[in-house]
């Protein structure tokens with residue numbers, strides 16, 4: 306295994322489409338970094354550049370400290386799992402798994418041993434003599450993974466490897482992947498647009514928007530201290546509530562005012578800041594309270610049952626356009642159409658610059 | 667009306683088959699009819715089968731020689747086309763380089779010249795190279811029309827294969843050539859078979875170049891040999907028809923054998939990863 310480093314990597318496609326801008330990312334040896342972002346933000350492009358299937362138009366890529374920017378894919382010693390599986394249709398599962406080992410000229414008995422081992426790990430033993438067309442989607446997915454894990458590459462590149470599985474199989478395979486990662490001490494770059502997957506799998510999460518890295522940090526850090534409004538809105542489900550308003554600092558300390566709500570106490574210290582700002586509050590950080598001490602009064606619109614919790618959709622009474630999502634315990638005393646008062650947990654407020662969206666506190 | 671709806675297609679297909687197959691059938695029947703009876707009132711069914719024409723074809727006219735020549739020329743042209751053409755088509759279908767479109771257009775443009783217009787220059791060229799009346803002297807000119815055909819057919823075929831297959835192979839450690847050989851070629855067999863047969867049939871039937879660039883029976887191909895059967899005072903129709911049957915049968919057989927592959931090749935694009 307080896308580290309993977311991107312240095313100021315940029316990619317502009319021949320048609321002018323910019324898919325990566327000035328990207329800096331250092332993946333340690335044995336680390337699993339999850340690359341997340343909305344559709345079309347450049348995740349696959351980044352992965353393909355590391356694999357050597359796409360040439361960066363700026364910057365360098367290093368694998369194990371060695372500059373591989375101009376190295377063709379076959380000499381980079383990486384294993385890639387494609388979103389579409391890309392299994393070889395004319396080869397049996399066994400030959401699909403063995404192909405990469407044959408290309409590396411391993412001895413036949415070593416190939417046999419590794420293929421059997423990978424097949425056992427992924428529960429493919431019964432299927433070794435079938436062709437890909439005779440497999441179910443989930444089985445193909447596992448073959449695609451198997452084709453990567455039989456190798457002992459410098460790094461694994463996985464492009465939405467679970468996207469086509471049903472919910473149950475997805476959870477199962479996700480756990481399997483986490484286990485493989487630990488067991489092999491594998492360096493992995495894992496692409497997904499599913500932020501829950503990112504939070505549960507990644508040692509670190511790299512959030513990408515429009516070809517630009519927004520934040521690279523541990524899942525907890527990304528969740529607790531999102532670096533900007535985009536990350537705040539993208540990570541976490543249901544999504545964070547955002548209030549546009551004005552941050553002012555006077556004698557009594559900082560206060561935040563918006564059309565929906567006004568926060569005078571406990572805003573915390575935001576050194577020397579005043580001006581347009583965005584307040585972020587996660588749905589579970591909203592509490593019920595009586596209307597006198599409330600930060601905000603709102604009308605309950607819809608209540609959704611999430612299993613052990615409920616998701617409440619609110620609309621601020623002072624500002625009709627402001628909707629709020631709150632998550633509370635099942636026995637929360639709310640009813641549809643009722644007007645309630647809510648408080649924001651002062652420990653967990655997020656303030657962002659009203660212009661650039663950068664985190665302030 | 668409903669009757670017609672059901673039987674209509676059957677009747678149309680039947681008529682078509684009849685129209686296409688009848689000339690061949692007629693040739694077979696006539697080739698088995700004695701020369702003297704050929705111009706009597708024609709009969710749909712042979713009254714008596716004689717193999718005189720076939721015997722004459724192989725005993726007197728040494729028809730084996732043109733068949734051998736045709737096999738060598740058409741076979742070599744086809745083999746060369748598929749080998750070199752598939753590599754060329756792959757590059758045009760997949761690799762990134764400048765002038766790709768102009769090159770493709772140019773390859774097509776090469777085939778646009780009427781054959782007759784390039785016979786004389788080609789003749790001079792081949793004579794200068796000392797290739798008149800040799801096998802290479804036919805294979806090379808045949809490549810001028812067979813190669814563009816091959817390249818065009820294969821380019822469109824390769825384009826339909828998902829690029830991720832070779833990308834996966836390269837990520838697995840295969841060189842581009844290896845990925846082509848192990849992944850792309852096996853998946854393209856239907857396309858290759860289609861292309862090979864079309865090329866083979868084209869070369870097998872080619873007449874003008876074969877007539878112009880050969881001098882004697884030892885290098886003449888089947889169509890030229892048949893054309894030269896006709897003597898000064900008589901046309902040996904029986905033998906000509908027998909020769910036509912002998913020349914057509916192997917091609918027809920080949921097409922029938924590979925029919926499924928060809929249909930697959932012509933309707934390709936359903937290859938799934």
Ligand SMILES: Nc1ncnc2c1ncn2[C@@H]1O[C@H](COP(=O)(O)OP(=O)(O)OP(=O)(O)O)[C@@H](O)[C@H]1O
Pocket residue numbers: 318319320322323324342343344345346347348349350351498
């Ligand atoms: N070959 C290409 N030529 C031109 N533009 C491309 C090419 N491939 C991708 N793009 C563009 O580059 C951008 C990034 O694409 P990319 O495939 O990396 O997105 P992604 O993050 O993987 O999205 P998704 O989650 O939908 O898979 C997109 O706007 C896409 O339209």
Ligand SMILES: [Mg+2]
Pocket residue numbers: 348349350
């Ligand atoms: Mg993608």
